[in-house]
Amino acid sequence: LACKLRIFINGQLEVFDHQLIVPEKMSGDLMRLEGYTHIGTMIMIHQQISDELIDDIRSEMSTIANDVRFGISMLNVKGFSIKVLALSTPEIELIFSICEKMFRKRLYNQDKIEWRK
Numbered sequence: 001l002a003c004k005l006r007i008f009i010n011g012q013l014e015v016f017d018h019q020l021i022v023p024e025k026m027s028g029d030l031m032r033l034e035g036y037t038h039i040g041t042m043i044m045i046h047q048q049i050s051d052e053l054i055d056d057i058r059s060e061m062s063t064i065a066n067d068v069r070f071g072i073s074m075l076n077v078k079g080f081s082i083k084v085l086a087l088s089t090p091e092i093e094l095i096f097s098i099c100e101k102m103f104r105k106r107l108y109n110q111d112k113i114e115w116r117k
Contacts, residue, residue, distance in 0.1 A: 014077045036085035040092035045079030066091050
């Protein structure tokens with residue numbers, strides 16, 4: 001399974017994320033989803049994203065008791081990418097919801113959006 005995400009801004013390629021997952025080669029291998037069954041990626045781009053916001057998101061997400069792993073990386077443009085490893089889709093949605101809530105509150109002074117009913 002290959003996923004290639006490209007984000008262009010004003011016609012210029014600014015973000016390229018390439019994930020290659022080969023299930024038949026992953027059983028028992030260290031550093032290959034580390035026993036997790038679900039992976040999620042969220043990318044946010046905005047001119048006001050700062051190191052402080054990313055540090056706050058990291059702090060908030062580190063308090064989650066669920067068995068998930070995540071990483072946040074700054075992009076070459078004003079933005080960040082979050083990768084999440086989890087055992088279910090709702091766990092990934094929780095991480096993304098926390099991130100979105102902080103993003104919307106800090107940058108727009110708005111509440112989060114409920115995507116699912």
